[in-house]
Every structure is written in structure tokens, then in C-alpha cells.
Amino acid sequence: MAAVEQALTIDLRAGARARRRRLVNRIAEAIAILAAAVAVAMLVWVVWSVAERGASLISWSFLTGDLPIPFSPEVGGIGPLIVGSAIVVGIATAIALPVGVLIALFLEEFASNWLRVPIQLAIDLMTGLPSIIIAIFVFSALVYGHAENGVAGSLGLAIVMIPLITRATQEVLRLVPSDQREGALALGASRWRTVVGVILPASLGGILTGTVLAVARAVGETAPLLFATGIFGRTLQLNPTKAMPNMPVQIFIWSESPDPLDHRRAWATALVLMTLVLVMSLVARIALNWSRRNTTR
Amino acid sequence: MAPMRPVDVAAQTEPSTPQSRETVFDIQGLKASYGSNVAVKGVDLEIYRNLVTAVIGPSGCGKSTFIRCLNRMNDEVPGFRQEGKILYHGIDLYGDGVDQIEVRRRIGMVFQRPNPFPKTIYDNVAWAPRILGLKKDLDERVEKALKGAALWDEVKDRLKKSALALSGGQQQRLCIARAIAIEPEVLLLDEPASALDPIATASIEELMHDLKTDYTLVIVTHNMQQAARVADRTAFFSLDVDESGQGAGVLVEYDETGKLFTAPSDKRTEDYVTGRFG
Numbered sequence: 001m002a003a004v005e006q007a008l009t010i011d012l013r014a015g016a017r018a019r020r021r022r023l024v025n026r027i028a029e030a031i032a033i034l035a036a037a038v039a040v041a042m043l044v045w046v047v048w049s050v051a052e053r054g055a056s057l058i059s060w061s062f063l064t065g066d067l068p069i070p071f072s073p074e075v076g077g078i079g080p081l082i083v084g085s086a087i088v089v090g091i092a093t094a095i096a097l098p099v100g101v102l103i104a105l106f107l108e109e110f111a112s113n114w115l116r117v118p119i120q121l122a123i124d125l126m127t128g129l130p131s132i133i134i135a136i137f138v139f140s141a142l143v144y145g146h147a148e149n150g151v152a153g154s155l156g157l158a159i160v161m162i163p164l165i166t167r168a169t170q171e172v173l174r175l176v177p178s179d180q181r182e183g184a185l186a187l188g189a190s191r192w193r194t195v196v197g198v199i200l201p202a203s204l205g206g207i208l209t210g211t212v213l214a215v216a217r218a219v220g221e222t223a224p225l226l227f228a229t230g231i232f233g234r235t236l237q238l239n240p241t242k243a244m245p246n247m248p249v250q251i252f253i254w255s256e257s258p259d260p261l262d263h264r265r266a267w268a269t270a271l272v273l274m275t276l277v278l279v280m281s282l283v284a285r286i287a288l289n290w291s292r293r294n295t296t297r
Numbered sequence: 298m299a300p301m302r303p304v305d306v307a308a309q310t311e312p313s314t315p316q317s318r319e320t321v322f323d324i325q326g327l328k329a330s331y332g333s334n335v336a337v338k339g340v341d342l343e344i345y346r347n348l349v350t351a352v353i354g355p356s357g358c359g360k361s362t363f364i365r366c367l368n369r370m371n372d373e374v375p376g377f378r379q380e381g382k383i384l385y386h387g388i389d390l391y392g393d394g395v396d397q398i399e400v401r402r403r404i405g406m407v408f409q410r411p412n413p414f415p416k417t418i419y420d421n422v423a424w425a426p427r428i429l430g431l432k433k434d435l436d437e438r439v440e441k442a443l444k445g446a447a448l449w450d451e452v453k454d455r456l457k458k459s460a461l462a463l464s465g466g467q468q469q470r471l472c473i474a475r476a477i478a479i480e481p482e483v484l485l486l487d488e489p490a491s492a493l494d495p496i497a498t499a500s501i502e503e504l505m506h507d508l509k510t511d512y513t514l515v516i517v518t519h520n521m522q523q524a525a526r527v528a529d530r531t532a533f534f535s536l537d538v539d540e541s542g543q544g545a546g547v548l549v550e551y552d553e554t555g556k557l558f559t560a561p562s563d564k565r566t567e568d569y570v571t572g573r574f575g
Contacts, residue, residue, distance in 0.1 A: 180414060183475075185373065186401055186406040186476070188403075188425065201415070
């Protein structure tokens, strides 16, 4: 009988303590949502202010034409900037991709502990290296005493990209199950064969994604190009041993100019650059999802 | 139908094989440790050609460590050390100048969890022959291996499809096909059916009967019925705890499967096979 009576007196409504817990919970949740909203709002704000100021100049002739003569009322174009940026970043990627991937392979698959720790530390420190320091290094090593050239700029960008690609590659290599390695080794494959034949193909999607994100980062880097390939002509330059026109440095130059039309040109170029970066990041993320689905199925 | 006791199963299998047999592995005083932990010690046994040798015992008795010593897979584990001798056709597997890659090419291994590569069915089987330079008549080789693993009929129309779309049992048979595609002499199987359902398990066990005409098989299993069904000889490992509380796997008894299950000579074996412990 006692048990029945007790069952009837059970109260499932929240008591004082439970109400307080619920309130604290709600406040914490609200702060977290607010923080997330601030991040999104910042991005929207940046994108909007660039688009608003830059959109009016965008046209086919602006995207393909040669740079304007200084203080000319003609709007001109940024074709040489787009092509130059593509070439400089392309060379940087050709350097950084193999080097970054090889470093990651060495760290994850081959290095003994006493080598892994210092190299990993070096890579992590490299990630945090201020890009102006990379710029000064490249200038003193490759440009000082010679002419400015695109390859020097590419090298500076490669220094920015290598740790990013290494990190991204390390992360996907760690996702490859160890039984894949064992399976290959048990078939009489050498370590290197195992890496090339089984581990790399399984992580290719992730490596490419990391590379595209590194490219997206590098294409907007200004400092490493400033002293290496900062003084360039108005027309298309396809020879990377000469100074290459490029978007970030020209945005910087136009922003500093007293001519109000140059400011509008800078905004429009910034819009082009930003759109490129956003599209690349999006494509990389979609490609990653797609490749994950493919390797898990 | 009630499950048969291992004793009954073993009693039904035919008394095995002639007396004079070729020794493939001659293991003398094997001790294997990871860091300061001894996984298995004092193992002396001979493994014979074209027989199925089962290794049974409770968890943690060093069964897997033992079988992984036989193709030097433990070399990959940091801190691993082995003492004693493992002679393969009289050659010390851990001797000077012995190449672990050459060892594993002759002594294949199939793991507990099916681990096909994320490639096509065909490429899974063809991968190892390709890298070992056995590129001649590759199609025939792949077909022969898949037939040997009793998988050909199920996959012959979709060789170019991903191996990851196969069922668990099919994946494990694909791993066996992959291993036999390079024509090893020995096949080591580390609990090959423990992740599979009973039907897939039955097909793997049936396959082992067929495989032993061409290969020497060593299988680790925690399933005594399985050992009784497939093995000609069985080694029983147990965990030996010394005064300091340090446990290490030891070989308790090694005999013909029928004898080990019906008339074990060691009390510990008897306790284990009758289900009193383990």
C-alpha cells in the first residue's frame, strides 16, 4: 500500500533547482548562438561592403582589358592581374604540393619519433610565420641584386602553402585505417609501395581539398609578393622570370592612390579576388564530401 | 539443432594424415614482447606442410602475437622484440640478411577484420601480383585466385566494381583471394571468421578444407568448434601468471586435433575444451 501512495505523489514538474539549471542552460546557449551569429554577420558585412563598392565597375572589358595608364579617366581592366596571379600561384602550387605531401608522408609513415617531433614543430612554427617576414627573406635571398620576378613571389607563396598542405595531408593520412597498411605489407609490399599504391589513393580527395584551400589562401597573400613582384607593367606578362602583375599588390597600390577612380578599381578587383577565393573554398569542401562518400562506400 | 560440443565434433573428423610430414616451421623457445610486456614465451612447436594448424586459447594468451611472428608482421609494432628461433624450412626467419618483404611474400596473412583496399575487386587481387612483377597472364591469375577463394561465381560479372560494396563474408574471401594471388606457401589466418555471420563463417571453413591441398594453413581462433572442424593439429595457448602478477602466454599442449579435444594430456587443456574455463 505504501508503495502505491508514494507513486501517486511523484511530481514530474520542474523544481526550483531544475528551473535554475534550465535558465543557465538557456543563457549559455544564447551566448553561443550570438557568437556564431557575429561570425556570420562579419563575413556577410565584408562581402556586402566589397560587393556594393566594387560591383559597378565589373564588366567583361574590366576582367579582360589591360591596366589603365595612371590618372587616366579610362577604367581599363585587370586581365594581366588575373593571369599573373594564376601563374604565380600555379608555380607556387607546383612547388608546395609535392613538398608538402612528401613532408606529411615522411612524418606519418616513415619518421621515427625523435625525428618526427622536431620536424612537426618546425612545420607548426612555419604555419605561424608572419608573411612579411617571408617577404623580407625572399627579397634578400632571391630579389636583392637581381630584378623582381614572378618565381621569387611564387617561392614566397609556396612557403605559406607548404605547412597548410602538410597539415591537411597529415590529417587525411591519419584517417586511413591501419589495417589497410597491414593488408598491403602482408602481401609483400614494401613500405613505399604501400604508401603509393594504397595509402595515397585512399587519401587523394583530402589532399586535393587541402591544396585548393591553400591555393585560396595564397592567391590573396600580399606581403610575399610586395617586394618580389610588386613593380610590373600594364600588359599581359606570361614570363615568370619577369615581374608579374597580380591582384593583391595592385589592390594595395590602387588603395594608396589619391585618384578616387583608383579606389573604385581597387574595390572591383577585391570583389573579383574575393569571389575567386570563396568559390574555390566552396568547391574544395564539396569535393571533400564527395570523395569521403566515395572512399567509405 | 543443439550446438555440438567440440569433443563430439573432433571425434567425427577423420584421424589425420600420415606420420612422415614435411616441417614448414620449426619454432624453438620463442619469446615475444612489446616493451617490457611479455606477450608469449616458451613456445616450441613444429608446423607441418599441407595441414591446417589451429591456435586456440583464451583472450590475451598471445595467439595473435604468435601467428604474427610467423611472417614478421610484428616488426611494424614499435617496441616489439622476439627471442628464440623460428626456422622456416630450416632458415631463421629473424636471421641476418632475411628480408621481411620476401618473408611476407611467401607467408601470406588474412586478418580478423576484412580489409579490402578501396579499389575494384579486380585491382584488389591484381595489386600484389603487379607490384611483384607477376604481370604475365594477370587476368588468368586473378580468376584463379578468385576461384581458389570460392568467390569467382559471385563476382565475375562485376570485377570492375568497388570491393567495398561486397558483403563482409565476400570481402574476407576477397582478402583470401588477394593473399593467394601471389602463390604463397603458407597462409596465416588471424581469427578470419570472428567478424562474420554463421553462414559466411561456414563458407570460410569449407574453403580452408580446399585450400590445404595447396597451402599450409595456420589459423588463430577463439572458437573451439571451429578449430575442431577445420584443424588437423591444434595448439592450446594459455595465460601463465607469475608471482609478480605479470601474465604471459604459454603453449600448453600441441597435438592432433582429435586427441587434444578428446584426450588432452594437460589438466588446463581439459578444463578449457570442456568449457570449465575460458
